[in-house]
Amino acid sequence: MTTEERLEKVERELARAKRRNRWQAAFIGLAVVGLILAWTLTKIAPAVQSQEDAEATKPVQVIRATAFVLVDDEGRERGKLEMLKNGPELRLIDANGESRIMLSTYKFKDAKGLQMDGTGLCLADENGKARAWLRLEKFGPSEDVGCYDWASLYLFDEKGEEGVNLMVNKGGSGLDLHDKNGVYRAGLSVGVDYAVLQLHDDDVRYGHATRQRARLSVDKDGPSLGLFDENGNIRARLHETPGGAMLDLRDEKNEYRAWLYGGKTAPALGLIDLNKEAGATLDLSPFGPWLRLFDKNRSGAWLRVTKDGPVMSLRDAAGKPIWSAP
Numbered sequence: 001m002t003t004e005e006r007l008e009k010v011e012r013e014l015a016r017a018k019r020r021n022r023w024q025a026a027f028i029g030l031a032v033v034g035l036i037l038a039w040t041l042t043k044i045a046p047a048v049q050s051q052e053d054a055e056a057t058k059p060v061q062v063i064r065a066t067a068f069v070l071v072d073d074e075g076r077e078r079g080k081l082e083m084l085k086n087g088p089e090l091r092l093i094d095a096n097g098e099s100r101i102m103l104s105t106y107k108f109k110d111a112k113g114l115q116m117d118g119t120g121l122c123l124a125d126e127n128g129k130a131r132a133w134l135r136l137e138k139f140g141p142s143e144d145v146g147c148y149d150w151a152s153l154y155l156f157d158e159k160g161e162e163g164v165n166l167m168v169n170k171g172g173s174g175l176d177l178h179d180k181n182g183v184y185r186a187g188l189s190v191g192v193d194y195a196v197l198q199l200h201d202d203d204v205r206y207g208h209a210t211r212q213r214a215r216l217s218v219d220k221d222g223p224s225l226g227l228f229d230e231n232g233n234i235r236a237r238l239h240e241t242p243g244g245a246m247l248d249l250r251d252e253k254n255e256y257r258a259w260l261y262g263g264k265t266a267p268a269l270g271l272i273d274l275n276k277e278a279g280a281t282l283d284l285s286p287f288g289p290w291l292r293l294f295d296k297n298r299s300g301a302w303l304r305v306t307k308d309g310p311v312m313s314l315r316d317a318a319g320k321p322i323w324s325a326p
Contacts, residue, residue, distance in 0.1 A: 098128040114139060129160045184210055194219040203230070
């Protein structure tokens with residue numbers, strides 16, 4: 001092998017060595033870059049994941065919708081919150097699809113322009129019939145009705161008939177009791193200066209209004225008990241007066257026919273005829289018993305028992321004696 005051939009061989013070996021060195025350097029550089037990237041990712045990835053977790057758990061500030069429905073595992077509606085025409089309503093529904101609890105707030109006007117603004121809670125049985133209803137309501141004002149503001153509780157039987165109604169407003173409170181047919185039969189009301197108990201029969205003549213047959217009240221004038229006939233006319237009244245207790249009996253035209261007065265000094269009994277003309281009175285005065293009989297002209301006969309004995313007299317319309325004995 002000549003010298004030139006040996007030099008060419010050496011040059012070729014050097015060229016191959018350079019190429020190998022360049023590849024080795026490239027591989028080493030890539031390895032270093034990979035190590036750097038791996039180290040960077042191990043530092044950045046947890047921070048990114050932590051930020052993503054924080055974003056995922058951050059509460060949504062506002063959700064806008066007209067209805068939300070809660071369903072069970074079988075897809076049945078068990079709760080519903082929705083916006084209705086007169087206001088929002090929340091319903092809780094049993095497994096049979098019956099609404100058992102309803103909470104709502106409402107505001108509307110009726111055909112007469114009466115404004116109704118209220119909130120109600122209704123509890124229903126397994127048949128969907130309302131059994132209890134708690135309401136806060138304000139009515140009015142309108143042209144023919146003032147403004148009423150009260151809290152009320154209604155209790156219903158299994159047929160849905162109203163049984164008990166309890167109401168409270170700024171004027172007082174009231175309790176209404178209904179029979180099995182939902183007819184109003186008894187009411188108790190208490191105001192600023194009065195308390196009244198009413199008892200009604202079961203004769204419904206005007207819509208849902210029954211006839212008052214008994215009324216017990218206490219007001220600024222004292223206690224009073226009234227009994228009424230089937231036409232709503234008071235027929236008997238027992239009440240307290242400044243002078244004592246008094247019982248008066250009236251006819252179907254509300255005219256006095258008899259009275260009994262328990263005065264402090266002179267208890268008395270009075271009877272009056274149909275025409276409110278003739279009658280009789282019996283008094284027990286401090287001077288003794290006294291019986292008076294009179295006609296429509298107010299003339300009549302008097303019989304008295306005094307400390308000196310009985311006295312009888314006949315008197316004219318002016319009360320002057322025209323005859324007496326002894």
